[in-house]
Amino acid sequence: MSQFWSPFVRSLVPYTPGEQPKLTKLTKLNTNENPYGPSPKALAAMQAAVNDDLRLYPDPNCDQLKNAVADYYGLERAQVFVGNSSDEVLAHAFCAFFQHDKPLLFPDITYSFYPVYCGLYGIESKIIPLDENFAINLSDYEQQNSGIIFPNPNAPTGCLLPLEAIEALLRKNTDTVVLVDEAYIDFGGESAVKLINQYPNLLVVQTLSKSRSLAGLRVGAAMGNPVLIEGLERVKNSFNSYPLDRVALAGASAAFADKDYFEDSCAKVIATREVLTQGLEALGFEVLPSAANFVFARHAHHDASELALQLRQEGIIVRHFKQARIEQFLRISVGTDEEINLLLNELQKHV
Numbered sequence: 001m002s003q004f005w006s007p008f009v010r011s012l013v014p015y016t017p018g019e020q021p022k023l024t025k026l027t028k029l030n031t032n033e034n035p036y037g038p039s040p041k042a043l044a045a046m047q048a049a050v051n052d053d054l055r056l057y058p059d060p061n062c063d064q065l066k067n068a069v070a071d072y073y074g075l076e077r078a079q080v081f082v083g084n085s086s087d088e089v090l091a092h093a094f095c096a097f098f099q100h101d102k103p104l105l106f107p108d109i110t111y112s113f114y115p116v117y118c119g120l121y122g123i124e125s126k127i128i129p130l131d132e133n134f135a136i137n138l139s140d141y142e143q144q145n146s147g148i149i150f151p152n153p154n155a156p157t158g159c160l161l162p163l164e165a166i167e168a169l170l171r172k173n174t175d176t177v178v179l180v181d182e183a184y185i186d187f188g189g190e191s192a193v194k195l196i197n198q199y200p201n202l203l204v205v206q207t208l209s210k211s212r213s214l215a216g217l218r219v220g221a222a223m224g225n226p227v228l229i230e231g232l233e234r235v236k237n238s239f240n241s242y243p244l245d246r247v248a249l250a251g252a253s254a255a256f257a258d259k260d261y262f263e264d265s266c267a268k269v270i271a272t273r274e275v276l277t278q279g280l281e282a283l284g285f286e287v288l289p290s291a292a293n294f295v296f297a298r299h300a301h302h303d304a305s306e307l308a309l310q311l312r313q314e315g316i317i318v319r320h321f322k323q324a325r326i327e328q329f330l331r332i333s334v335g336t337d338e339e340i341n342l343l344l345n346e347l348q349k350h351v
């Protein structure tokens, strides 16, 4: 029946999301969800938003949420864009900024949605290898491009770039958009948002899925110069003018306003990450330095896919990528202390 498809749909290679098993009672350490729930204030705001007003369309400009993000970062509302997940915000950014006649630059080991969006929008890309320590070396990106995109910290490695390295790139690369995907920045990094007033070509994208524990709500944001934001609005209003529903707007705004809860849950995740890292190292794993809510680890004597299978048989799910250079790594999300103990105890039986 695929004769009904538009011809280019045949050439698409869609993203493969991490598994969301239907079974309960699993220890789910495979998709970097937050082990702690969303802010109780966000939950209350969403419950209050479930009322007769749902017969009405939501605010297409999402002003309440843009104000909450702007307040959090000390920005103007015109410097903020919001969308239905950061994946959607990224898709709009690829469409708005990267369709020029030079290649988009991104790392060989990175968020695997980037090549998918290149396929969707017909964007040529040039893949820049990570260095021998699995780190991004931004001086490798000083070359002709239609744009540059990388996560900071990178996924799935967890490795963080200091803000000075990003600023050094921005000083040299002034003619195309540099997009920093900060899905994990709240777990130990310094946000590049503070550079957007100086660098009109810097776009910072964030999500409420990880550090604000709202993966199920689907909300993301971008911060940058008002001209970049206007470019995103043009694409968004050519695609879906009401991407965020009333419940999501209420919940996401309240989550951004509840700074105390947010900081507390990030601190707990960071503390458990250190326990996880030390526990894995004690079992003979090499663990890349992580500033995210996951670690990337390999064992010198045990095959990663076998370890993943053995864990799975005990109901513990971690992520394994069958990709050159990283096929011996496991990506393990930081769970609660109890979940991490369970994982370390199980691994101990196999290594």
Ligand SMILES: *Cc1c(COP(=O)(O)O)cnc(C)c1O
Residues within 6 Å of the ligand: 085, 086, 087, 088, 111, 151, 155, 181, 183, 206, 207, 208, 209, 215, 218, 219, 220
């Ligand atoms: C999780 C993740 C996203 C997507 O976040 P959503 O808002 O849930 O779509 C984007 N970029 C990276 C690097 C991620 O890990």
